[in-house]
Every structure is written in structure tokens, then in C-alpha cells.
Amino acid sequence: MTRLQAGLAAAVGLLGLLGLVLPLSAETGLLDTPFLTTFAVLCAASLFRFRNPLPVSVDGCLTLAAGLALPMSLTVIDRGSAGFWCLAAAGWLAAWLFVERLTASRRGGRWTALAVPVLFGVTLLVLWEVVTRGLNVPQVLLPPPSAIGARFAASIPILWADFQQTFLKAVLIGYALGCGSAFLVAIAIDRSPFLQRGLLPVGNLISALPIIGIAPIMVMWFGFDWPSKAAVVIVMTFFPMLVNTVAGLAEAGRMERDLMRTYAAGYWQTLVKLRLPAAAPFIFNALKINSTLALIGAIVAEFFGTPIVGMGFRISTEVGRMNVDMVWAEIAVAAVAGSAFFGAVALVERAVTFWHPSNRT
Amino acid sequence: MGGGKTIPILVVVAAIIGIWYAATVWLNTPWQLGVYEREGRDWTASDLIVDTMAQERPVLPSPHQVAVEIWQTTAEKKVTSKRSLVYHAWITLSATLAGFAMGTVLGVVLAVAIVHNRATDRSVMPWVIASQTIPILAIAPMIIVVLNAVGLSGLLPKALISTYLSFFPVVVGMVKGLRAPEAIQLDLMRTYSASTSQVFWKLRWPHSMPYLFASMKVAVAISLVGAIVGELPTGAVAGLGARLLAGSYYGQTVQIWSALIVAALLASVLVTLVGAAGGYVSRRMGVRP
Numbered sequence: 001m002t003r004l005q006a007g008l009a010a011a012v013g014l015l016g017l018l019g020l021v022l023p024l025s026a027e028t029g030l031l032d033t034p035f036l037t038t039f040a041v042l043c044a045a046s047l048f049r050f051r052n053p054l055p056v057s058v059d060g061c062l063t064l065a066a067g068l069a070l071p072m073s074l075t076v077i078d079r080g081s082a083g084f085w086c087l088a089a090a091g092w093l094a095a096w097l098f099v100e101r102l103t104a105s106r107r108g109g110r111w112t113a114l115a116v117p118v119l120f121g122v123t124l125l126v127l128w129e130v131v132t133r134g135l136n137v138p139q140v141l142l143p144p145p146s147a148i149g150a151r152f153a154a155s156i157p158i159l160w161a162d163f164q165q166t167f168l169k170a171v172l173i174g175y176a177l178g179c180g181s182a183f184l185v186a187i188a189i190d191r192s193p194f195l196q197r198g199l200l201p202v203g204n205l206i207s208a209l210p211i212i213g214i215a216p217i218m219v220m221w222f223g224f225d226w227p228s229k230a231a232v233v234i235v236m237t238f239f240p241m242l243v244n245t246v247a248g249l250a251e252a253g254r255m256e257r258d259l260m261r262t263y264a265a266g267y268w269q270t271l272v273k274l275r276l277p278a279a280a281p282f283i284f285n286a287l288k289i290n291s292t293l294a295l296i297g298a299i300v301a302e303f304f305g306t307p308i309v310g311m312g313f314r315i316s317t318e319v320g321r322m323n324v325d326m327v328w329a330e331i332a333v334a335a336v337a338g339s340a341f342f343g344a345v346a347l348v349e350r351a352v353t354f355w356h357p358s359n360r361t
Numbered sequence: 362m363g364g365g366k367t368i369p370i371l372v373v374v375a376a377i378i379g380i381w382y383a384a385t386v387w388l389n390t391p392w393q394l395g396v397y398e399r400e401g402r403d404w405t406a407s408d409l410i411v412d413t414m415a416q417e418r419p420v421l422p423s424p425h426q427v428a429v430e431i432w433q434t435t436a437e438k439k440v441t442s443k444r445s446l447v448y449h450a451w452i453t454l455s456a457t458l459a460g461f462a463m464g465t466v467l468g469v470v471l472a473v474a475i476v477h478n479r480a481t482d483r484s485v486m487p488w489v490i491a492s493q494t495i496p497i498l499a500i501a502p503m504i505i506v507v508l509n510a511v512g513l514s515g516l517l518p519k520a521l522i523s524t525y526l527s528f529f530p531v532v533v534g535m536v537k538g539l540r541a542p543e544a545i546q547l548d549l550m551r552t553y554s555a556s557t558s559q560v561f562w563k564l565r566w567p568h569s570m571p572y573l574f575a576s577m578k579v580a581v582a583i584s585l586v587g588a589i590v591g592e593l594p595t596g597a598v599a600g601l602g603a604r605l606l607a608g609s610y611y612g613q614t615v616q617i618w619s620a621l622i623v624a625a626l627l628a629s630v631l632v633t634l635v636g637a638a639g640g641y642v643s644r645r646m647g648v649r650p
Contacts (some may be wrong), residue, residue, distance in 0.1 A: 004478075100480040120484035125589030141507055165481040198369030198443070202377075205632075209625045213601075216617055221388075221420065292493060303593055304609050319503045327503050335495040 002104070007050055007230045008097040012062070015090035015240070018183045022083035024073075032076050035069035036087060043090050066091030067122065071146075080134035088130050095123045114182040135317020152329040159333050166311040169226040170298040174233025176262040179290060182241035183283070183310060187271070187332050190249045200246060215301040232301040238288040244286035248279025259327040281356050284349040291341045296332060301311070378424055380416075385423040389413035392420065422615045430619040443599070447622050452600040454627060456516050456588040460523020461581050467524060468531025468580070471571070475532070476539040476565070477557070486536075493529050497522065501590050519591035519600075526587040531573070538563045538572025559640035567646060574639030581631045589624060601627075 019040040024033060042065055046054065070091055077084060099119055101110050125145050131137070132144040139147065152159070189195040215232050222228035252275045260270045302312025311330055318326040386409070393413050397404050404412075416425040430447065438445035467618075471489070474481045501522045508518040542564050550560045592602030600621050608617035 066544055096480070099484050103480045103483045116480075116483040117487035120488060140510060180378075194369050195373070196369075197366050198371075198373035201366060202373050205629055206643055207584075209628050210589050210621075212511055212590060213605055213617075213621045213624055217614070217621075220609065220612070220614070296497075300590060300593075304606075315503060319506050324503070324507070331495065335491075338495065339491060 005097060005100055005104075006050075008093050008100065009046065012043050012090050012093045012097060013047035015086045015093065016040045016046070018092060019083045019087035020044060022086060023081050024083045024087075025077040025079060027078070033069075033073040035065075036073040036084075038088055039065045039069040039091070043087075043094070048320050056101045057100070059101055062094045063091070063098045063119070063123075066094050067126050070126060074130065074133045076160055077134070077216075080138050085133060086187050086244075088134065092123065092127060093128075095119065108271065115122050131255070140322050140324050143328060147254060147325050148328040148332065151325040152332060155329065159329060161309050162311045162330065163333055163337065165307075165309045166229070166298050166302065167295070169231035170301075171294045171341075172309075173226075174230035174298065175237055175290060175294040177230065178234035179236030179241045179287060182238045182286075186242050187246035188250065190246065190310055196246060196250075198207065200243060202241050203243040203246075208241060211236050211239075212297060212300050215297070216304045218301065218303045226293060229298045229301040229306075229310075232297045233294045236293050236297040240289050240293070241283075241286040244282045245279060247281030249275050251275075251282065252278040280349075280353045284345065284353060287345050288342060288349070292338055295338045295341070299334065362559070369452070372641070375451055381421075381424050381459060385412055386413045388420040389416055391414070392416070395467040406411050408470070414449070414564065416420045418612050419614055422618050427539050427618045427622055431622060434619065435623075445618065446598050446601075446604070447608060449599055449601050449620070450623055453585070453588050453592065453624070455604065456519035456591065456600070457523055457585045457627075457631070459516060460587060461527050461577075461584040463520060464524040464527030464580055464584060465531050468528040468576075469535055471528070471532045472535030472539060475536050475560075477561075489529065489532050492525075497587075499612035501593075505591055519588050522591045523584035523587035525583040530579040530583070534572045534576025534579075535569055538569025542568045570642055570646065574635060578635045579631050581635050582628050583623065585628050585631065 014244050016039075020037075039062075042062055046058065046062060048054075048158075049058075066087075070088060073084075080088070098117055102116060105112075108158045128142075129144045129146060132142055190197055212232070214235060218228045218231040218235075222231050256272065256274055256278070259301065260274050289317065299312040299315070303316050306313040311334055314330050318324075318330070390413055392411065393409060393416070396412075409608045413572040414426065415421070416422075419426070438447075442448060471485065473589060476482075492592055504522060508514070508521070539561075546564060549559070550564055556564065589600070589605070590601040592598075592600035593606050601624050604620035605617055608614070608620065
């Protein structure tokens with residue numbers, strides 16, 4: 001055991017003991033919450049590891065027990081006091097210890113690589129639930145994940161309509177047009193070194209600018225419906241794509257180009273067979289950056305005026321009505337959509353640029 | 362043409378301004394024709410061009426209109442006046458800088474933890490990446506409103522949004538930078554029996570400086586965007602974002618464009634400053650150009 005692991009293990013055990021001694025809440029005793037009491041006993045018992053080392057799986061069970069016992073006890077406990085928070089901290093540290101030992105053991109390979117981040121995410125969710133409900137944080141401030149999940153399940157039709165309006169129309173159309181046109185412009189200016197030297201610094205500067213600010217202008221020009229949002233997305237995605245494609249097209253080495261010349265390949269053959277594949281890592285980099293930019297652009301543009309549907313519209317109106325759980329449900333949709341979009345682009349990237357060093361393990 | 366960049370850049374910038382002027386005439390013509398028709402007077406092409414560039418609320422203001430507006434709202438107003446762009450830019454800038462500083466510190470701390478602890482690397486790193494697929498800018502208004510409800514108002518909520526946006530490039534860049542020393546250099550430190558902290562301060566930290574400044578350039582730009590969007594929901598009180606929103610409510614296109622241009626200038630100044638600081642540090646560390 002490393003020093004960090006030993007410290008964590010000692011803290012888990014001592015906090016478990018404290019949880020048995022200190023009151024869990026004002027009105028409940030140890031017997032009202034059998035699961036939580038069991039967890040506290042397990043924590044205290046794990047102190048025996050200092051006599052006899054315990055296997056990693058025991059820490060896994062301890063983490064699982066914490067994940068089950070803490071949320072379940074909240075049905076009985078209204079407002080936690082010292083003992084409850086000791087056990088919550090013990091649960092968190094147990095999860096940490098489990099991850100620490102899991103990564104140190106170097107077994108499992110692929111499976112642990114997936115399990116560790118998932119475990120971290122679940123721990124965050126459980127802590128969020130425990131803290132918001134155990135402290136009675138007002139709903140308006142931060143609703144617990146369970147309330148968000150319930151609201152999500154109850155308003156799927158609304159969320160789907162918003163998703164359609166914002167993602168399927170504005171984001172995807174704007175993304176395709178913005179990236180596509182930037183790609184074509186990049187190929188066009190690629191033939192002129194003069195334009196390249198001039199456009200690259202300007203393009204780099206423009207991609208650092210707060211382009212999101214053109215949203216009100218676009219809403220003024222193209223109206224309230226999705227075309228104005230798509231226009232914002234087009235402008236936001238254009239410059240990263242342009243700069244990256246131009247840089248990528250310059251990537252093919254002199255040797256390879258000379259080789260293509262000896263094959264008597266024309267400009268277009270060289271472009272399609274050598275330079276575009278060589279530019280693919282750069283192009284996909286831009287496509288990945290743009291996948292998150294596009295969603296942000298579309299949602300923010302909706303703050304400046306929309307028809308009565310759309311993710312940005314829903315967020316701004318529900319904030320005004322203090323329906324914060326609905327806002328969080330919408331955020332969950334946006335996060336899932338954004339991650340899925342990013343993941344999809346990354347998958348295509350792996351398939352297309354399978355030859356690149358970063359994809360060969 | 363030699364290898365110089367100045368002339369091509371100037372040509373491109375001139376072309377952009379030219380296109381802008383052409384677009385001004387083109388976009389403002391329909392409205393101007395309506396005016397002529399109502400007044401029932403004859404017009405020539407030169408009349409049309411002059412008039413489209415001098416409308417009160419044009420669809421697209423011409424560059425010189427925007428320039429005049431910026432001049433009037435910066436140089437000719439008192440700095441403390443609510444109508445001065447300097448005042449609004451300062452409010453946005455202070456939130457940007459506060460957020461940028463917090464984001465950089467958070468990013469560096471996270472990167473150090475990730476580089477020195479495998480468990481952190483495995484569990485936190487995927488979530489750092491996933492955190493950026495959440496459109497934080499989209500929920501910025503809610504964060505502002507919620508923080509206002511707790512009693513946090515003014516600078517801090519906006520700065521927190523900037524922090525969230527700017528820590529990401531710093532984490533990614535610094536993890537790369539702190540891992541940049543090669544095995545042979547790390548081995549040398551081992552033969553000196555250097556402790557972890559000595560390896561960090563004498564090898565990893567100096568080695569990561571170029572990466573730090575490269576990611577800080579991205580971070581400062583994105584943190585300005587965060588501050589501007591953070592100003593949208595507070596009821597358009599102050600700041601460049603508030604100017605944008607107020608302009609869009611009242612159809613003041615010239616005001617929108619001047620706020621936009623000032624934001625762009627601010628962004629380029631900030632990026633240049635960070636770049637210059639990076640150059641200074643690397644010169645002091647003995648890097649020769």
C-alpha cells in the first residue's frame with residue numbers, strides 16, 4: 001500500500017466509526033436506517049486491513065454499499081447531521097480508494113480503463129444527490145439528479161421538439177454548410193500562396209474572436225426561425241475549419257509530392273490521393289472542435305429571439321419561471337447530444353485516419 | 362513576393378473591408394428604395410450609394426459608421442459615463458481577467474495532479490474532456506440567475522463562467538507540457554537522485570512553459586467569450602454583452618457592430634499580450650529564436 005492508499009483506508013475506517021457514534025440526523029437513530037448502519041459497520045471493519053491486507057474487490061463492495069446506502073437512507077433522513085456527513089465522506093473516500101487501487105493493480109486493461117471514469121461519474125452523481133437532499137438545498141438553486149431524471153422522463157415530448165428544432169435543424173444544417181463551404185474555400189485558396197499567407201493569420205485571429213456576438217445581427221437578418229441560428233453556426237464553424245484545412249493541405253511532405261510527380265499525377269490526383277488523406281487529421285480536429293461550437297452557437301443564438309420551441313428558448317424561459325429542474329433536463333439533452341456528436345465524429349476519424357500514430361496503440 | 366506576411370495580410374484586410382462596403386450597399390438598398398418611393402424623388406446610383414451608407418438603422422452599417430460610433434463612444438465620452446464603450450469594455454475585461462486567472466490556476470493544479478497520480482489521470486481526464494461537450498455558454502444565463510439568487514452578483518458569476526471555459530485548454534496543454542520531458546532527461550534526474558518536487562521544479566515546469574503560453578492564448582480568448590455571454594441575462598446592465606443585447610432589443614445595429622468590433626479588438630490585444638509574455642519568458646529562459 002502506498003502512503004496515499006493507507007491514509008485513505010484509515011480515513012474511511014475512522015469516519016465509519018464516527019458515523020456509528022455521532023447522530024445521523026435529529027430525529028433518527030441507527031436502527032431507523034439499517035443500510036446506512038451496515039455501511040458504517042463495514043467501514044469500521046475495513047480497519048482490519050492494517051492487520052491483514054484485503055483484496056481490491058472488498059473496496060469495490062464498500063463503494064457499492066456506499067452508493068446504495070446513502071441515497072436509500074435519504075428517504076428516512078430529512079436533514080443530515082454530523083454522523084451522516086461522516087458517512088458520506090467515508091463513501092466518497094472509499095470510492096477514491098477503490099479507484100486508486102484499481103489503477104495501481106494494472107490488471108483488467110480495457111475493462112478498468114472504462115470502469116474508472118464511469119465510477120468517477122457515478123460517484124459525482126451520488127454525492128450531488130446526497131448533498132442536495134441531505135442539506136435541503138432549495139430546488140431553485142440546484143435540484144437533485146433524481147428530480148431532474150423524473151422531470152426528464154415526464155417531458156420527453158417537449159424535449160424532443162426542442163431537440164428537433166435546435167439540433168436537427170439549426171446545428172446539423174449549419175454545421176454541414178459551414179464546414180463544407182470552409183473546406184471548398186480552403187481548397188480554392190490552396191492554389192495561391194499569396195492568399196494563404198494573408199488569410200491564415202487573419203483566419204486565426206477571427207477564430208479567436210467572440211463570434212457568438214453576431215447572433216443578434218443574424219436574428220435581425222434571417223428572422224426568428226432556425227435559419228438565423230444555422231447562419232450563426234455557419235460563421236462560427238467556418239474559420240476553424242478553414243485554418244485547419246489550409247494547414248493540413250500543407251502537411252504532405254516534399255518527398256511524397258515528388259513521388260506523385262514521378263508518377264505523372266495531375267493536380268487533382270495529387271489532391272485526392274495524397275494531400276487530402278494527409279490533411280485528414282487536421283480536418284477532423286476542426287470537425288471535432290466545431291461539433292461543440294455548433295451546439296453552443298445555436299443555443300445562444302436562440303436567446304436573441306425564437307419561435308416558441310428550441311433548447312435555448314426553453315432554457316431562458318424556464319429560468320424565468322424558476323423551473324430549474326426543466327432547465328437541467330434540457331442541459332442533460334444538450335450534453336448528451338454534444339457528447340454523441342463529438343463521439344460520432346471521433347469514430348469516423350478513427351475509421352478514416354486509422355494509419356495515424358495517435359490511432360495505433 | 363518575398364516570404365513577408367505584411368502585404369498579403371493587408372491585401373486580405375483591404376478585401377474584407379471592400380466586401381463589407383459592397384455588402385452595405387447591397388443589403389441596405391431595398392429599404393433605401395422604399396424611402397425614395399415614399400418621398401417620390403428621383404435618384405441616381407451615386408445618391409443610392411451615399412444614402413445606403415448613412416442610414417439611421419441600417420441592416421448592415423458601413424465600416425466608417427461603426428468607426429465614427431466607436432470614436433464617439435470612446436474618445437468623446439467621459440470614461441465613467443454609462444454611454445462610454447470604455448466603461449463597458451472595462452467591466453467585461455475585469456470579469457474576463459478574473460476568470461482567466463482562476464481558470465489558469467485551476468487548469469495548472471489539475472494538470473499537476475493528473476501528471477503525478479495515475480488514478481486522477483484515469484478518472485478525471487475523461488470527464489475534463491466530457492465537461493466541454495456541455496454547452497456551458499448555453500447554460501451561462503441560468504448560472505448567473507442562480508448565483509444571483511444566492512447573493513453572488515456582479516463580477517464573480519461571469520468570472521466563474523470564464524473559469525469553466527478557460528481551464529480546459531490549460532489542463533490539456535499543461536498535461537502535454539508536463540509530460541514533454543523525454544525519458545532520457547527524467548533518467549538523468551534520477552541519477553541525480555532528485556525528488557519528485559525537484560524533478561517538477563527543475564525539469565517539468567520549465568519544460569512546459571511553451572505549452573502553458575500556447576494554451577493560455579486560447580484560454581484568454583475563450584474567457585472573453587464567456588464574460589460576454591455571461592452579461593446577456595442580467596438584464597443588460599453593463600458590459601459589452603449588455604450593449605449587444607440592448608442594441609438587438611432596440612434595433613441599434615450601429616451599436617451592436619461597434620460593441621462587436623471593440624470586443625474583437627479586446628480579444629486581439631489580450632491574445633497579443635499573452636503571446637508577448639510568452640516570448641519574454643522564453644527569452645529569459647534562454648530560448649533563442
